[in-house]
Amino acid sequence: MRGGLGPRGQSVFERLFGQAPQPAAPVLQREAPIIAVASGKGGTGKSFLTTSLAVLCHGRALRTAIVDCDFGLACDHLLLGVKPTLHLQHVLQRRARLDEILAVTPHGPTLVPGAAGVRQMARLTDPEIEAFGRTLGELASAHDAVLLDIGAGLSPQNVLTCCAADFVVLVTQPEIAALTDAYAVIKTLATLGAAKRIGIVVNRVLEASHGQSTFEKLRDVASRHTGLELCDLGALPEDPLVTQRRLGQAPLCVTEPQSPTVHALQRVCDRILALVGPMRPRERAADATVAARFAEFQRVV
Numbered sequence: 291m292r293g294g295l296g297p298r299g300q301s302v303f304e305r306l307f308g309q310a311p312q313p314a315a316p317v318l319q320r321e322a323p324i325i326a327v328a329s330g331k332g333g334t335g336k337s338f339l340t341t342s343l344a345v346l347c348h349g350r351a352l353r354t355a356i357v358d359c360d361f362g363l364a365c366d367h368l369l370l371g372v373k374p375t376l377h378l379q380h381v382l383q384r385r386a387r388l389d390e391i392l393a394v395t396p397h398g399p400t401l402v403p404g405a406a407g408v409r410q411m412a413r414l415t416d417p418e419i420e421a422f423g424r425t426l427g428e429l430a431s432a433h434d435a436v437l438l439d440i441g442a443g444l445s446p447q448n449v450l451t452c453c454a455a456d457f458v459v460l461v462t463q464p465e466i467a468a469l470t471d472a473y474a475v476i477k478t479l480a481t482l483g484a485a486k487r488i489g490i491v492v493n494r495v496l497e498a499s500h501g502q503s504t505f506e507k508l509r510d511v512a513s514r515h516t517g518l519e520l521c522d523l524g525a526l527p528e529d530p531l532v533t534q535r536r537l538g539q540a541p542l543c544v545t546e547p548q549s550p551t552v553h554a555l556q557r558v559c560d561r562i563l564a565l566v567g568p569m570r571p572r573e574r575a576a577d578a579t580v581a582a583r584f585a586e587f588q589r590v591v
């Protein structure tokens with residue numbers, strides 16, 4: 291049966307209008323891959339990694355957007371050298387449109403600035419979470435890659451945002467506290483059935499071999515207790531050039547493109563692009579958009 295008409299209704303329709311009605315095509319929306327950069331413990335280097343990846347992706351001719359999801363303690367605008375007056379909170383509270391808050395940063399990526407020092411932003415209301423999902427969908431339809439700098443820890447909205455993303459990059463450090471907290475994030479995402487693929491970046495390693503051994507420890511524990519296979523995205527060295535950056539200085543990827551740290555960042559970027567697949571808006575059915583995934587996981591997180 292076509293178009294909900296029986297054979298008789300169909301032939302009457304064909305006689306009257308010349309052709310049978312076709313079933314409605316599923317609504318498709320185009321959205322770029324959304325990559326969440328998260329951690330368990332705070333201060334592992336998420337903002338440094340996300341802003342660096344955004345600059346590198348822009349350098350590879352990808353229209354890249356970065357969203358500062360560290361609600362209340364945003365800092366990506368400082369790392370990318372802009373002073374926004376409007377931020378994500380204004381959009382989520384319907385006080386501004388997305389296009390009014392987008393900041394084009396001097397080194398390419400478009401920034402959705404987060405709210406810095408705004409306490410009520412630390413916890414989003416349900417309508418704000420729904421608006422957040424719609425906003426990410428709007429952003430993803432106009433870019434090739436969307437990177438989310440997630441706040442530290444396992445707050446419901448951090449977990450929900452990771453669940454709704456296409457790929458999660460977990461940033462950890464070789465210390466046991468950072469590893470334990472990273473494992474807590476992995477376990478939570480695995481329990482929710484949301485962790486399709488998680489990539490691990492080990493930051494601030496003192497020797498190259500520490501990156502590999504740290505990844506292997508985490509991979510073995512995750513595989514044994516959650517059945518999840520983690521992806522090795524590589525390690526970044528401890529680098530005083532990162533720690534000593536002054537306000538207003540351009541990102542390290544711009545000022546030191548030949549440094550070992552930027553080479554390591556390029557390799558992380560290569561591995562993410564290889565795992566996530568082509569970076570450009572892809573067609574998604576209405577129930578697979580980022581807004582739909584927010585709605586789906588909002589029920590369980």
Ligand SMILES: Nc1ncnc2c1ncn2[C@@H]1O[C@H](COP(=O)(O)OP(=O)(O)OP(=O)(O)O)[C@@H](O)[C@H]1O
Pocket residue numbers: 329331332333334335336337338339360441442493494526527528529530532533534
């Ligand atoms: N590879 C590195 N070498 C040296 N210092 C680093 C490195 N990566 C990050 N840092 C420093 O560590 C500190 C924390 O980094 P960053 O702000 O990126 O972490 P974060 O995970 O975003 O923190 P938060 O959880 O507070 O959002 C910063 O002072 C940063 O300069």
Ligand SMILES: [Mg+2]
Pocket residue numbers: 336337338360365439
């Ligand atoms: Mg941060």
